Amino acid sequence: MKAIIVHPPGAGVSIEDVNINGNGPGIKILENGICGTDREIVNGELSAATSLNGFLVLGHEALGILEEDTKNLRKGDLVMPINRRGCGRCLNCMLGRPDFCETGEQLEAGISGMHGFMREYINDDERYLVKVPDVIRDIAIMAQPLADLEKSIEEMISIQKRLHWPCIDGTYNCRKVLITGTGTIGILFAMLLKTYGFSVYISNKREPNDIESKIFDELSVKYKNLSNKIDESFDAIIEASGSGTDVIERTLPLLKNNGFYGIFGFEKTGTLNLTSEFLQGIVYKSINITGLINGQKPHMEMAMNHLIQWKKQFPKTTSMMITEKVSINNERRLKEVLSKKRPGEIKIKIIW
Amino acid sequence: MKAIIVHPPGAGVSIEDVNINGNGPGIKILENGICGTDREIVNGELSAATSLNGFLVLGHEALGILEEDTKNLRKGDLVMPINRRGCGRCLNCMLGRPDFCETGEQLEAGISGMHGFMREYINDDERYLVKVPDVIRDIAIMAQPLADLEKSIEEMISIQKRLHWPCIDGTYNCRKVLITGTGTIGILFAMLLKTYGFSVYISNKREPNDIESKIFDELSVKYKNLSNKIDESFDAIIEASGSGTDVIERTLPLLKNNGFYGIFGFEKTGTLNLTSEFLQGIVYKSINITGLINGQKPHMEMAMNHLIQWKKQFPKTTSMMITEKVSINNERRLKEVLSKKRPGEIKIKIIW
Amino acid sequence: MKAIIVHPPGAGVSIEDVNINGNGPGIKILENGICGTDREIVNGELSAATSLNGFLVLGHEALGILEEDTKNLRKGDLVMPINRRGCGRCLNCMLGRPDFCETGEQLEAGISGMHGFMREYINDDERYLVKVPDVIRDIAIMAQPLADLEKSIEEMISIQKRLHWPCIDGTYNCRKVLITGTGTIGILFAMLLKTYGFSVYISNKREPNDIESKIFDELSVKYKNLSNKIDESFDAIIEASGSGTDVIERTLPLLKNNGFYGIFGFEKTGTLNLTSEFLQGIVYKSINITGLINGQKPHMEMAMNHLIQWKKQFPKTTSMMITEKVSINNERRLKEVLSKKRPGEIKIKIIW
Amino acid sequence: MKAIIVHPPGAGVSIEDVNINGNGPGIKILENGICGTDREIVNGELSAATSLNGFLVLGHEALGILEEDTKNLRKGDLVMPINRRGCGRCLNCMLGRPDFCETGEQLEAGISGMHGFMREYINDDERYLVKVPDVIRDIAIMAQPLADLEKSIEEMISIQKRLHWPCIDGTYNCRKVLITGTGTIGILFAMLLKTYGFSVYISNKREPNDIESKIFDELSVKYKNLSNKIDESFDAIIEASGSGTDVIERTLPLLKNNGFYGIFGFEKTGTLNLTSEFLQGIVYKSINITGLINGQKPHMEMAMNHLIQWKKQFPKTTSMMITEKVSINNERRLKEVLSKKRPGEIKIKIIW
Ligand SMILES: [Zn+2]
Ligand SMILES: [Zn+2]
Ligand SMILES: [Zn+2]
Ligand SMILES: [Zn+2]
Ligand SMILES: [Zn+2]
Ligand SMILES: [Zn+2]
Ligand SMILES: [Zn+2]
Ligand SMILES: [Zn+2]
Structure with a gap:
């Protein structure tokens, strides 16, 4: 053949x-x-x-x-x-x-x-x-990469069971998640985290282009330009740019107490430098850093469910993928x- | 007063x-x-x-x-x-x-x-x-610091629920945990992890002294000299030396797939450098790094239980504390x- | 007003x-x-x-x-x-x-x-x-009753964490769930359990009518007539008929080892009689019986997601509701x- | 041999x-x-x-x-x-x-x-x-039966994760557990539940004898005579008498909202009758009934730990066993x- x-x-x-x-x-x-x-x-x-x-x-x-x-x-x-x-x-x-x-x-x-x-x-x-x-x-072909994200969010929520992570209304609406990277993976993460009820922020080192703006608007996710000063802090950050360690160095300090930092992307360049003072902060703030990889059959089944939902709910974004x-x-x-x-x-x- | x-x-x-x-x-x-x-x-x-x-x-x-x-x-x-x-x-x-x-x-x-x-x-x-x-x-005065460790191990086990962590016999006997540091905290961690059924290793940058050897012998924990080459890998590592980032840099690569790295000590010196290749390994291997701090009332109650047990079980060690x-x-x-x-x-x- | x-x-x-x-x-x-x-x-x-x-x-x-x-x-x-x-x-x-x-x-x-x-x-x-x-x-009006079911299935899965409940492929595909009752609640439970990946059976005391048959066909759920002998056993049963205790008496013995029996309906008539021999079976088989009630905000949010998905996936069923x-x-x-x-x-x- | x-x-x-x-x-x-x-x-x-x-x-x-x-x-x-x-x-x-x-x-x-x-x-x-x-x-011979109880309490706590079960101080001190039966199993359950920090009540259909009174006093557990009216309600009840279904019928109504009823004993006689009204209460109150059986290796290891502790902590009780x-x-x-x-x-x- x-x-x-x-x-x-x-x-x-x-x-x-x-x-x-x-x-x-x-x-x-x-x-x-x-x-x-x-x-x-x-x-x-x-x-x-x-x-x-x-x-x-x-x-x-x-x-x-x-x-x-x-x-x-x-x-x-x-x-x-x-x-x-x-x-x-x-x-x-x-x-x-x-x-x-x-x-x-x-x-x-x-x-x-x-x-x-x-x-x-x-x-x-x-x-x-x-x-x-x-x-x-x-x-449907998106279900394979999406399965990896389904597993990642499942893992994040499982890990955060170490504390009481749901909000005062029982949802995740008060929990702010920052996604770094605006590629396929970043966008799929945004849809998935919205579906879970999180307050979602997506970011890149530049202003968003027109297509991105339309997508983020349909998804109701907020945009952050990492080249500017960021005054907010986040309950979780998902590194999905896979560009370089500078993105991690830039965003790791944005985590709140008990924050979860998930590394999904494969960094291509650089070295991440964490001073002893910074590591003390990781302890004082109960920070968690986790490498996120691969979904399996249950996650691919979840991915199918979500793609059906999103095709109805986010027709512009899904039709552009x-x-x-x-x-x-x-x-x-x-x-x-x-x-x-x-x-x-x-x-x-x-x-x- | x-x-x-x-x-x-x-x-x-x-x-x-x-x-x-x-x-x-x-x-x-x-x-x-x-x-x-x-x-x-x-x-x-x-x-x-x-x-x-x-x-x-x-x-x-x-x-x-x-x-x-x-x-x-x-x-x-x-x-x-x-x-x-x-x-x-x-x-x-x-x-x-x-x-x-x-x-x-x-x-x-x-x-x-x-x-x-x-x-x-x-x-x-x-x-x-x-x-x-x-x-x-x-x-009993040991119960205050011990409570922090009770919380730490509870958190480790909670986080590792992300995968199937128990062994084929349902216990944790097959899971190898390395403790860095042989002070009060290191010794208490050793007793606690033994009590949970883990296979426990304790380490320092030198050979153990006589008192330490007696203690490790009574506790049935193995000793590793971090100044030597270490050929083994571990399912979890607890940094309890608080000395410097070099200890973390030395031991982080010893983690197995799905490994848990708990930072309990407050590093005093140095900078931890993680290359992009190393960070890729964290992703490929689903590594988890967590800052561990503070126990609360339930952990202090657990600590009381364990101190009673250990006084009977490890009379030499407890009498030397x-x-x-x-x-x-x-x-x-x-x-x-x-x-x-x-x-x-x-x-x-x-x-x- | x-x-x-x-x-x-x-x-x-x-x-x-x-x-x-x-x-x-x-x-x-x-x-x-x-x-x-x-x-x-x-x-x-x-x-x-x-x-x-x-x-x-x-x-x-x-x-x-x-x-x-x-x-x-x-x-x-x-x-x-x-x-x-x-x-x-x-x-x-x-x-x-x-x-x-x-x-x-x-x-x-x-x-x-x-x-x-x-x-x-x-x-x-x-x-x-x-x-x-x-x-x-x-x-959307279906989201209110559906929220109660979302909570019920969440609770079932939470309770079954007492054992290893996922199948050998990591999904719930091998777990057979029987729903009793074919009203709104029964049908919504069927859609929800299918979405979770369970193998779903729905039942009543009679043969299904034409509309029911079309719905069960679209949902790919199997039908059981409770008036006939049932040779199969189930990993979970959800009582959603709320008719009488005879339905419980009829179906409780159909549970497998470690089975979950969720009572969602409010029984109107009868008395459930459990002999000491039957209760011994509940112990030997680690059976769990739970009263299921009420969803809250997170469940209503899940319900919205599922209604969007089902409108696309099960257009006949949702249009008939x-x-x-x-x-x-x-x-x-x-x-x-x-x-x-x-x-x-x-x-x-x-x-x- | x-x-x-x-x-x-x-x-x-x-x-x-x-x-x-x-x-x-x-x-x-x-x-x-x-x-x-x-x-x-x-x-x-x-x-x-x-x-x-x-x-x-x-x-x-x-x-x-x-x-x-x-x-x-x-x-x-x-x-x-x-x-x-x-x-x-x-x-x-x-x-x-x-x-x-x-x-x-x-x-x-x-x-x-x-x-x-x-x-x-x-x-x-x-x-x-x-x-x-x-x-x-x-x-040590007590470790075999005790292992079954270790598993039972582990399962109870696992099941109750369906809600927020810890108290306002993070412990289980506010949760009242009633044990029925004052035999070996009842006494071991009492020690175990005390060790977990619960507020423990033990009961029989009569007044306690002298030896029992001494034991309950050392363990700081309260006694209830099931032949008298009981005005209190409980967060959990463990049936450990194995006498007859009348004990279950007598105690099941004593459960609070979200209560856990664990059946450990093998009932010898009688039939448990639950009216439709009572079953409605099980739903309204989110009651959970579970058959509890058998411990495995991890539970036998826990049992060893607890026996060491109790020998020191409860010398009278353990010496009478x-x-x-x-x-x-x-x-x-x-x-x-x-x-x-x-x-x-x-x-x-x-x-x-
Ligand atoms: Zn790929
Ligand atoms: Zn606070
Ligand atoms: Zn201190
Ligand atoms: Zn493998
Ligand atoms: Zn209603
Ligand atoms: Zn088997
Ligand atoms: Zn026996
Ligand atoms: Zn309330």
């Missing part, structure tokens, strides 16, 4: 005919999403990526159609495969939660230990498939979008 | 006659404990300390005897006052948990906003008093022990 | 002009929902209902439009007032959770201690108002629908 | 020489405890009990001495084997928590599926052994104590 092939740790990408045997029912791939991790692999920049017998099928975001009945699913159902699989040895993996794999030997489709989903079809166990409601077929569709037959364009983020891009889909 | 008086932010300490009115039943003070915070105030080094109308009674660790019946306590009961009181405005304070005060305006006996307990007697509301069982009168008793009448020695940590000191008590 | 008036404990209902002063911003009422509790009051059957100075405005389900800006809401916003208010004395009420009022002295709009919402306008504090998204204006609209000016019909459940009724709205 | 043999479902008990092979290190049995379950088996009254190849070694409470080093234990260590073992198929068993076995196919030493511990020695995997501190060798020791060589007396509860008995030990 046709597949998008990479050769980590080397750079490069090609469309080739491959022969891969799998177990479980067949799923015809309809679409793949592209994210920054794919580009890092294509550009030979992700040291964690590994080939299997000389090559790797790329892709960890996929929407497919099931080709036969299973116990709980029907032929013709739209499905999304989950992309991280357990190590088979640790307790958390045994419980369907390889996001908390203890050995570090979990498999990552299209990254390490397991071929990805950018191919004509895959075979997979029902256990790793999430049903996709037809009403969100157009935006897929910024380009590239046919699998358009090899030239495909290589372009797989190599470099395009201006104005939110999410690009490959169509099979 | 006689009281030990300080004048923050200035240095100095004196024993003087003061006139303080209080509400609630009277408690005759029997003993006070001395800790590093007291010495920082005496030496004019704690900027958070404040005078009230020109002076401050020192002391946040006290054992007293109740002088009249209250609703739930009886005249003659041994009691310990809790040292942090709520701001009166935030939800967590209203719930008896000013350890999570949101405004930062909580009162700290003997530090800020409230006179301390180093005086002949205090008046206090029953609500802030914890009954002390007679069988631990000799070591009070290293000196100084009479309130021995003013010279009192000023010495209030100014500087003594060699071999674990806990020094003032006897009224 | 015009209002629907009752005189508990006496029977009867009338539309009258009343003079009620309130505090807080004005809200013009657009719609009210009618439920069984209203009819019990109208028929003089609810002993818990009480008059205030000789009469009571009925109604605890309302949709209104805000007439002035508040701190967080804007003039013109659609809002829904929450119907239970705290006793002002207990901890849970102070935390915005009078659903767990400890004194039993909470206020219930339109039932006891507080006039209801079936009147031209109300004044209320922003704290008790939930914003209603415009996209669900037509079905409002079975009749009665104008406030149609006094004759109003008295009919307030006195007796109509055949085929799901939810009836009063339009102002 | 010598063993105490039964032949369920038939009655009878004998001491015989048997040949049983086991895996894992050898443990020489020092003592066994006798409880009501043993007597039911001996008297042929426990239908759940089953023979293995024609007979069953009795006994699920044992203290032994390890005969060889294991990974974490040393030759000569005192150990206690845990008595319930997982089904090997369900998630909760895989997590070391067969107390929540989902299949009902867990093994129970000395009851079903697995020979008991009343024999000269056993072989067992380290995973099922709990280290017993030497300081409590005399009373072992009411008789019977030598394995005294066959006549052994058969007597295995057949019928003795007057004044709390716990009887068999000495090997």
Whole structure:
């Protein structure tokens, strides 16, 4: 079958005919999403990526159609495969939660230990498939990255059970959360945190552009320019820019007592310097800093629910999220979008 | 009445006659404990300390005897006052948990906003008093610092509910916790974590001395010399040395996936430098870093239970913990022990 | 202003002009929902209902439009007032959770201690108002009863944290929940439990009618006729028929080990008889039986989210839920629908 | 080796020489405890009990001495084997928590599926052994039944997380718990609930005898005679009498709002009748009824901690708990104590 092939740790990408045997029912791939991790692999920049017998099928975001009945699913159902699989040895993996794999030997489709989903079809166990409601077929590909955010917010709320975090009216309306970064992830975080009832602020190092302003307006989230002085403090901050440690250094002091600082982005540059005085403040203020990664099947199911809701509730924002569709037959364009983020891009889909 | 008086932010300490009115039943003070915070105030080094109308009674660790019946306590009961009181405005304070005060305006006996307990007697509301069982009168003063540790371990376990943290046999026996620092706090953490069933390691930058070796042996905790290479990794690390950021820099990389790093000590020197690569590891490994501070009434009650248990279970260690008793009448020695940590000191008590 | 008036404990209902002063911003009422509790009051059957100075405005389900800006809401916003208010004395009420009022002295709009919402306008504090998204204006009235169910499922999941309840894939897909009763409440429970990912079964003592069959088909829930032998067992059962104790007696034995039995309906007739042998089974099987009541502000916010989602996802079911609209000016019909459940009724709205 | 043999479902008990092979290190049995379950088996009254190849070694409470080093234990260590073992198929068993076995196919030493511990020695995997501190060798046998109570209170507190259950001072001091039954289990529950900080009441259908009065006095628990009118209400009730359903019928109405009713005892007689009005009260009051059973390894470890504490704290009560020791060589007396509860008995030990 046709597949998008990479050769980590080397750079490069090609469309080739491959022969891969799998177990479980067949799923015809309809679409793949592209994210920054794919580009890092294509550009030979992700040291964690590994080939299997000389090559790797790329892709960890996929929407497919099931080709036969299973116990709980029907032929013709739209499905999304989950992309991280357990190590088979640790307790958390045994419980369907390889996001908390203890050995570090979990498999990552299209990254390490397991071929990805950018191919004509895959075979997979029902256990790793999430049903996709037809009403969100157009935006369902967002469910894979969104699942990681669902897990992140679940984890934040779980961690904050260390204190009484709900407000005086039982909601989270009084809790102010600052998101850094205005990319796909930042926007999805904003929608999710609004849905949970938080008071949401989103930020970047510049003024928002027109599209961003429209989105933030529809979502009723407030904007902060990190280049200006910020007089407010926050109950939680989610670092979703992944730009550099300076963003963390800039925002960590904005946390209130008992604040939660979630690092979701992968910082590319810099060194974070925390003085002993600052660390004393972390103790005095009961600050919590947590690395946030990966959602699993329950989070992908939550993501489907939220996408249905948001399509109705935030029609402008959701309709703007897929910024380009590239046919699998358009090899030239495909290589372009797989190599470099395009201006104005939110999410690009490959169509099979 | 006689009281030990300080004048923050200035240095100095004196024993003087003061006139303080209080509400609630009277408690005759029997003993006070001395800790590093007291010495920082005496030496004019704690900027958070404040005078009230020109002076401050020192002391946040006290054992007293109740002088009249209250609703739930009886005249003659041994009691310990809790040292942090709520701001009166935030939800967590209203719930008896000013350890999570949101405004930062909580009162700290003997530090800020409230006179301390180093005086002949205090008046206090029953609500802030914890009954002390007679069988631990000799070591009960340890309950105040221990309460902070009870809260810390409770918080660690609460935070780790984000994943499945118990072992395959339902206990915490397989979870390895490293404590840095071998002072009072380090030793109390070791006893507490053993009691919770963890696999406990304690460490310092040198080989243990004879007394330490005896203690670690009785407690069945393993020792690690941080000056040597450490090949093991840990599920949790509690920084209890409070020495400098180098200890954190040395031990943070020893955390396993999903690891918990609790900062209990107040680092005195240095700057912690975390590269972007290291921060990526925090994300990939779902690391959690938390500032740990202060226990409240429920933790002081737990501390009483544990002290009773340990007196029976670890008789050597518990009998070695009070290293000196100084009479309130021995003013010279009192000023010495209030100014500087003594060699071999674990806990020094003032006897009224 | 015009209002629907009752005189508990006496029977009867009338539309009258009343003079009620309130505090807080004005809200013009657009719609009210009618439920069984209203009819019990109208028929003089609810002993818990009480008059205030000789009469009571009925109604605890309302949709209104805000007439002035508040701190967080804007003039013109659609809002829904929450119907239970705290006793002002207990901890849970102070935390915005009078659903767990400890004194039993909470206020219930339109039932006891507080006039209801079936009147031209109300004044209320922003704290008790939930914003209603415009996209669900037509079905938003369902959010009040739905909030009670949101709280119920939240409580079920909270209680089942006593064991490891998620399935091997981290979801609740393997957990089978049986709902008894196919009224509004039964159907809303079915949608909610599906959204949480449970395997859902709904039941009645007869075969389903045509409308029910269409609904259960759209929701993908399975049907059980309680008059037939049932060979399956369930991880949880929600009693939502409120018919009689025979339903409980019939279904309680269908619980698996560690099963959760939630009683949501108010049983009207019968006596539940549990033999000592059966009670032994409750112990051996770690069974849990819980009374489920009332949602608060966080649950009404969740309800809004779910109604938006379901309008998109289950268009047939949601469009069938409002079975009749009665104008406030149609006094004759109003008295009919307030006195007796109509055949085929799901939810009836009063339009102002 | 010598063993105490039964032949369920038939009655009878004998001491015989048997040949049983086991895996894992050898443990020489020092003592066994006798409880009501043993007597039911001996008297042929426990239908759940089953023979293995024609007979069953009795006994699920044992203290032994390890005969060889294991990974974490040393030759000569005192150990206690845990008595319930997982089904090997369900998630909760895989997590070391067969107390929540989902299949009902867990093994129970000395009851079903697995020979008991009343024999000269056993072989067992380290995973099922709990280290017993030497300081409590005399009373350690109480740790097996106590483990079930540790699990029960853990479960109660876990379930009550559905609301805010701690008091205004952060403790459980304001929460009143009523225990029904004044046997071993009732007394152990009293000590445990006191240790957790609850306000504890214990009860029976008569006035307490002299020994009971001394015990309740040392423990500072209040006594209620259930034959008299009781004007108080309780936040939790633990049924530990196991006498009959009349005790439940008598005490269930004493629960406050949000109350927890834990059934620990196995009711022998009667039928519990709950009217529809009473069931409505369960809903209005958010009552929770839970069957409490079995502790596992973590609970047995907690039990060891508490026994050490209580030996110091409640010397009278703990010294009265072992009411008789019977030598394995005294066959006549052994058969007597295995057949019928003795007057004044709390716990009887068999000495090997
Ligand atoms: Zn991705
Ligand atoms: Zn794993
Ligand atoms: Zn101190
Ligand atoms: Zn506060
Ligand atoms: Zn209603
Ligand atoms: Zn209340
Ligand atoms: Zn037993
Ligand atoms: Zn099992």
